[in-house]
Amino acid sequence: MGLNQQDRTELTRLGERIQKTFIAVRDALPDHAQTIGGFTKYLDYNRSNSQRFFSACKANSGLQVLVELPGIHALKQLLQKLSPMLSQSLMSQVNQVVTLFVQCIENNAKSHADLKRRILAPLHQIDDNNETTNHKAQLYKAAQALLKFSVEEIFCVYILRKNQNDPRYLQEVALISKSGINRQVGAVPFVQFYTHPHPEHFKGPIAITRTSTLQPNEFTLGVSKEYSSAGFLxxxxxxxxxxxxxxFxxxxxxxxxxxFVFNNPDEVVNPLHQNSPCSSTSLSIKNPAKKLTMLVLLEKQIDKCSTVNIGCYHSNQKVEEGKLKASDLWTERFPEFPELKITSLEERFAHSQLQPAQKDKLRYLLDVSGTRTDDFICYATEVDYPIWSSTYRIYFEHQ
Known part of the structure; x- marks a missing residue:
């Protein structure tokens, strides 16, 4: 029998915590011990279990960490091997996460093998499927009444590709579209945030049309004439x-x-050029919203050396581009697990699940940015009633 969503949430958080601790252990050892063979020789530890330790460090989800881990007996052996090698504080963390893992098996399964079977089994739906959505809808209505501000739908597209003028960075082109903006008397003004450092001599957003051409080496912030209400700019x-x-x-x-259309040429680190463990894109839910659709188009060359992960976090969590991995934010992660799909871009998106208006906006961004779809993989997620004051983040962790 599989696990229910509540159990999977707790296990995901534990796996992310274990991964963060194990990565710290790996990085604390001498350079020659930071490979499977070196780890095996340096600690006089079983090679198969050494491989499982490194697989847990590289896993792309907390649940996968628990699947990859060595067994309980092998972990206890590892504690003995590591004890003279690590600082007292780090060793204390290792002891703690191993103890939590042992307790996790005792509480959820008959053995580690049984736990792995339950993790890999289909989700066991013992809870009302609509309960979480109902709670999020209640939060939306409460925040809407409190703030006197709401958005019907948010649709955003991010394109990540190599910057041809500066190989140290990826060029990020983005479209963020908000429809059904309802602001009542007394509410705060409408504000659109962006992450790029504020450019000098900035006077305001520019008008973007389908005939516009974004310059690859220039930061651009504009409002689409075709897909914005008259008078918005x-x-x-x-x-x-x-x-x-x-x-506004x-x-x-x-x-x-x-x-809005953004062109950001010099903020996202290029993992193919620099030693960067992670690239990410995110959207913060600043106003109560009913629907979020988020697409990320990643250049295939980058996708080949990356694993993808998605999470929902506190909005006030600062992320330093190119350094932070999903597992580093295990303390901030909400029990919200959006489904991430690969959507087809072939034949002008004829087979994708996007709505016609969304396809039009995607084509629009591709046109103004000069992007060829056959060079990209597209990841997509849809969220009903995204959690107000949270951030939805898609990570690409690089091997």
């Missing part, structure tokens, strides 16, 4: 250099829509 009021926020006030109507 003119509603731009001011900007905040301290938090990179564009303020008053809005042109009570139920309006806007599409």
């Amino acid at each position: 003119e509603a731009f009021s001011t900007y905040s250099p301290s938090n990179s926020g564009l303020v 006030d008053p809005l042109p109507s009570n139920n309006c829509y806007v599409t």
Whole structure:
């Protein structure tokens, strides 16, 4: 029998915690011991279990960490081998996560093998499938009433490819579209945030049309004329250099829509050029929203050396680009597990699950950025009632 979602959430969090601790152990050892063969020789430890230790370090999910781990007896042997090699504080963390893993097996399975079978089995639906969605809908309605502000749908697309002018970075092109923006009297103004450091001599967003061409080496921040309410660009009021926020006030109507286009050439580290363990894209839910659809198009050359992961986190968690991995945020992760799919871009997206309006916006971004779809893999996720004041982040962890 498989695990229910609550059990899988707890086990995922434990696996991410174990992975973070094991990575710290690996990095604390001499360079020659940071390979399977070196680890085996340096600790006089079984090679098969050494391989499982390194597989757990590289696993792309917390559940997969628990599947890859050596057995309980082998882990206890590892504790003995590591004890004279590590600092007291790190050794204390290792002892703690191994103890938690042993308790995890006792509470959830008959053995490690049984736990692995239960993890790999289909999700056991003992809870009402709609319960989580209902709770998130209640949060949406409460936040909407409290803030007097809501968004019907958020659709965003991120394109990550090598920067041809500066190989140290990836060029990130993004489209963020918000429809059904409803701001009541007394609510805060509409603000669109972005992560790039504030450019000098910035006066405001520019108008983008289908005939526009984004310059690869220039940071660009614009409002799409075709996919924004009339007068939205003119509603731009001011900007905040301290938090990179564009303020639009008053809005042109009570139920309006806007599409932003960003070109970011020098912020996301290129893992093929620099020693970067992780690239990521994210969207923070600043306003209560009913629906989130998020696409990430990743250049195939980068995808070949990457594993993909997705998580939902506190919005106030700072992420240092190119350094932070998904497992580092195990303390901030919400019990929200969006499904990540690979969607087809062939034949102009004829076979994808996107809505017609979403396909049009995706084509629009491809046109203004000069992007050929046959060079990319597309990852997609859909979330009903995304958690207000959270951040949905898709990671690409590089081998």
